[in-house]
Amino acid sequence: MDKKKTPAPAVPADSVTADGMPDSDARADSVAGNDSVAGTDSVSGVGTAADAAPTDGAPAASRTERRRRAHAGQVRSRSRIMRFVVSPILLAAALVCAVFAVLTMTVWKPAPTVTASAAISTRYAVTDPGVLVLIGRQAGAELTSDHRVCVALATSQDASGWVSGRRHTRVTGLSSWTELSTRTLTATSVTGAGGPVAFKDSDLWRKVSCGTSVSLRTTASASSPLVLIIDTNPAAPASSTAGRPARLSLTWTRTHTTDTALPLWLCAGLLLLAALLCFFIFSLSDRRRRKARERVEGETRGDPELEHEREQDNVAGADAPRWANDHLRSHRRRDSRHRHSRRHGGIFSSRAKPSAAGSSSSDKDGGKAHSPVIEEPGRANMVARLQETQTMAPISAPIRSDGVGSEIDNGEGRPPSYTPPSNEEVQDYLRRLAQERLGADETLADGGQTADADDTHTDDTHKTEEDE
Amino acid sequence: MSALTISHRQTPGRPSRRRAGRILPAVLSCLLLSGLLTGCGSVPQPSAQAGQQQSQASLTAAQARRIEKAVHRVLDAADGSKDPSGLSERLSGPELEIRTSQVNVLKSTNKADARMILPTGIRQQVLTQTSGWPRNMLAITSTTSDQQSERLLVFNQASARTNYKLWGLVRLFSGVTMPSFAVSEQGTKEGTAADSGLVSTPRQAVIDYAAALNNIQLTSADKVNASSLSSADKARILRVTTDQFRTELADLDSSVSKGVAANEGTQKQVFTPDLDSIKVFRSSKGGDLVVARLDSTWTRTAGDGRLSQPASDAEKALFGDGKATSTMRVQYVNVVALYVPPASKTAKIQALGAERQPVKVEAVG
Known part of the structure; x- marks a missing residue:
């Protein structure tokens, strides 16, 4: 059939x-x-x-x-x-992310260095542990005055031993991105014999520099115990605590920067891919x-x-x-x-x-x-x-x-x-x-x-x- | 007709809802991303763990070298000027007295003592972890150019506002084996005079050695056992090995005794340890290296009608134009380095090096 x-x-x-x-x-x-x-x-x-x-x-x-x-x-x-609706919107969002990423890499890029300063009025000043490595591992100190001053690099124990019992200034960190935060410690009983050793001749310092405008650079690890110690009146007798005005500037060099542009680039790429998928x-x-x-x-x-x-x-x-x-x-x-x-x-x-x-x-x-x-x-x-x-x-x-x-x-x-x-x-x-x-x-x-x-x-x- | 088509007809508003569902997440994502960019955050603050020093030497090797060079400069200046007045800048303790005596002898005799040579080469640095004061450090030099033995240097910093000074110097005995210490970066721990777990405490070890020096002729176990000393004194002497210093002193004592005896005189040297200035360094193998000062007084009495004279060129230089009498008393500064091993049945205190220098010669009587 x-x-x-x-x-x-x-x-x-x-x-x-x-x-x-x-x-x-x-x-x-x-x-x-x-x-x-x-x-x-x-x-x-x-x-x-x-x-x-x-x-x-x-x-x-x-x-x-x-x-x-x-x-x-x-x-x-x-x-x-x-x-004509979804794809353009996604494309515009991708463009916005890309623009932000470029701005982050250029205009909004963090400065490679941070400089903060503070006025020192006491004879001695010591930075707290960790201040030198506050931003990156590299730091530079500059001490300016109209007279001779000295700045040295030492361990926190040695610096504390030198200024023990004497009125001095502690640099504790940053109060803002341009100003150092400080506090003054009053004198207590002086411990240890005051020998005739001059500030610049002490065996305690890793580095020391004296002059009217002195600078000192250091590179240390995050757990480094090194601090800065300053004598604004090194010519005075050891027993004297009279200080002379000076200005301390600390400059940190950023060794590690957070890549904030990468997430924006990734987002822009994903949005662009989504726009292309929607379109095609x-x-x-x-x-x-x-x-x-x-x-x-x-x-x-x-x-x-x-x-x-x-x-x-x-x-x-x-x-x-x-x-x-x-x-x-x-x-x-x-x-x-x-x-x-x-x-x-x-x-x-x-x-x-x-x-x-x-x-x-x-x-x-x-x-x-x-x-x-x-x-x-x-x-x-x-x-x-x-x-x-x-x-x-x-x-x-x-x-x-x-x-x-x-x-x-x-x-x-x-x-x-x-x-x-x-x-x-x-x-x-x-x-x-x-x-x-x-x-x-x-x-x-x-x-x-x-x-x-x-x-x-x-x-x-x-x-x-x-x-x- | 397909189910898909029918479902579209039944829900005409769904496409607009889907469109809104796609647009809204994109807009929210952009807003969130922009939020990431706003604000740079607060200023960083030092962490609480910053500056917590791990086991670390209080000095760096570079600092130690600067100290050693400073000491050499002072020594060279004093030797060159034959003026010991500047020695106190970098010398202290027994070494200041010894070196001062040596420079005075040099000034008097114009002949340098070979023992004054201090090699500049450092074979080993033993840096300590002590963060407070007083603090010490060790250094072992190389041999001298004329093949003299190595020197063991002990540096001391009394306070934060003083510098390191050479406190003690001993000439190591030939063939001696030094105890091992931790690496310089890590730092060696300083001990105390009362450290336990050893053959004897560092304090007792110094006492034992002084007892051995005070019985200088008992240089063997047979002699010790045959002596009339108490058992405690015998035990002290037997805890100490015979060393080059004791042997030399025994020979010196023997020869001086013969001479004095011939003149119907007497002589006796008494060693007194300085138990307040003992320096203790803990070895990595468990024992202690002890550096101690022993002051000794050598009293020589000549027979009736005779004068007791200086026994060496150094004593002569120090006595100078003094008027001799029948009794002469000479004060010596002795520095010994002892190794006190961990407690065991056969372990004994071993002297590693010593230094001896007359510092004062006076006619008595």
């Missing part, structure tokens, strides 16, 4: 249920209608249905068309939003799917085997939900994977059997591994399918070069092609189907005999009842 390809019947308007889904009953009827068309008696039946179809199918077609246009419009709107990728999702599907269908159009599989998988009808055909695809994949013989018989396999002119295809199909058609349910576009099925030829049979559906055995076990029904037959069928869905009784009387064995039985029964 030639394989009769049943066209996708139009879904009548009133077959759509309240939730917007096509009426399952109407769909079942359309399946039955397909079945009836597939039989040898389908020619006249189709012709009869086709006569009545245009009158009731036009409103359904226009609604479908409107829905398709609305969906396409949504797709275009979303694409425009991604491209996220805005093309539907179109890409459609093109991909068209590309796949175009690639497989010339492949009779894949076309045959698609036809077999589409037994439930083009407007049926995709899950209706899933069981066929899973069966096909299992068969091809395990190389078992094809399913013979079954209630659906007969619908896809080739025409009588060709030999039984089931034997030839059996045992042969066919490439499964990979379909993605998530990308199903029912509207497009409806459009295609309505505008395409009723039966999407592989087009052979000879134009005639003849049994061709190309040695690879492919099923032979079949002759598609004529356009008139299809139109008749559609008319009949529409009438059946709408429940019009006059169509049956005008439509005459049609269709397949099952529906024939039903129609005959209906006629018989009418006659009675």
Whole structure:
């Protein structure tokens, strides 16, 4: 029996249920209608249905068309939003981050040195431990005065021993980025014998420098105990505590700077990447799917085997939900994977059997591994399918070069092609189907005999009842 | 019709909500990023752990070298000018007296004592961890150009406002093995006169050695045991090994005794330790290096009608134009370096070096 390809019947308007889904009953009827068309008696039946179809199918077609246009419009709107709203916003944010990063590296870059100063009025001054390594490991001290002063580098214990019991100034840190914080300690009991050793001659100092303007540089670790000790009146006797005014400046050289620009650069890069993704990728999702599907269908159009599989998988009808055909695809994949013989018989396999002119295809199909058609349910576009099925030829049979559906055995076990029904037959069928869905009784009387064995039985029964 | 399409139709407001959901995080991110840039933060403050000195020498090697050079300058100046008046700038303690005597002898005799040579090369520096005062440091010189033995130098800083001075100097005995000390950067710990866990405390070790010197002829265990000393005194002497200093002193005592005895005279030398100025350095192997001063008085009495004269060129120089009598009293300053090992059954106190110099010669009587 030639394989009769049943066209996708139009879904009548009133077959759509309240939730917007096509009426399952109407769909079942359309399946039955397909079945009836597939039989040898389908020619006249189709012709009869086709006569009545245009009158009731036009409103359904226009609604479908409107829905398709609305969906396409949504797709275009979303694409425009991604491209011309979201992407520019992300791009602007990336630009802002980049600008901030550049400013951080140039105008806002921390100065390499920090200089703070304070006036010293006591004879002795000592920096607290850690002040010399407050900012980086390198520090320089400069002591300026209009008279001779001395500055030395020593351990905190040695400096404290030298000034023990005497009034002196402690430099404790920074009160601001330009001013040193100081505090004055009053005299207590003098401990240790005061020898005749001059400040600059003491064995306690690691480094010492004396003059009217003296400087001293040091590089120390974070835990270094070194401090600065200053004598603003070294010429006075050791027992004297009278100081002379001097100004101490400490300059630190930053040895480690926090890279605050790097996070900004990273943020700018991520935002730029997001903008590009929105512009090129996220805005093309539907179109890409459609093109991909068209590309796949175009690639497989010339492949009779894949076309045959698609036809077999589409037994439930083009407007049926995709899950209706899933069981066929899973069966096909299992068969091809395990190389078992094809399913013979079954209630659906007969619908896809080739025409009588060709030999039984089931034997030839059996045992042969066919490439499964990979379909993605998530990308199903029912509207497009409806459009295609309505505008395409009723039966999407592989087009052979000879134009005639003849049994061709190309040695690879492919099923032979079949002759598609004529356009008139299809139109008749559609008319009949529409009438059946709408429940019009006059169509049956005008439509005459049609269709397949099952529906024939039903129609005959209906006629018989009418006659009675 | 696809479920996707139907779902879009059922929720027409969803695209705008999605758009808002994408834009809002971006705006918030920009605001947060800008917040990072505002403000430079407060000024840094010294940490509480800053300046907490780890185990570290109170002097650097460079500082120690400067001290040694300063001492050499003073010594050279005094030797060159034959004037000991400037020695107090960098000398103190027994070494000041010894060096002063040596310079006076040099001035009197115009002959330099070979023992005055101080090598400039330093074989080992032993810097201490003492952060307070007084504090000390050790240095071991190389041998002299004429192959004299190495010198052990002890420097002392009495207070923060005084400099390090050479307090003691001993000539190490030939073939002696010095105890090991911690590396200079880490610094060596100074001990006390009462350190325990040793053969004896540093204080007792000095007393024991003085007892051995006071019984100078008891240079062997047999002689000690055969002596009439008390058992305690015998135990003290037996805790000390026989060394070059004791041997030389024993020989000197023996020869002087023969000469004095021939003139029906007497002689006696009494050693008295200075227990208040003991310097103790802890070895890394557990023992102590003890440097102590022992003052000794050598009294020589000639027989009736005879005069007691100086026994050496140094004594002569120091006595100068003094008028001799029948009794001569010579005061010596002795400095000894002892190693007191950790307590054990066989360990003994060992003298590593010594120095001896007459500082005063007077006729008595």
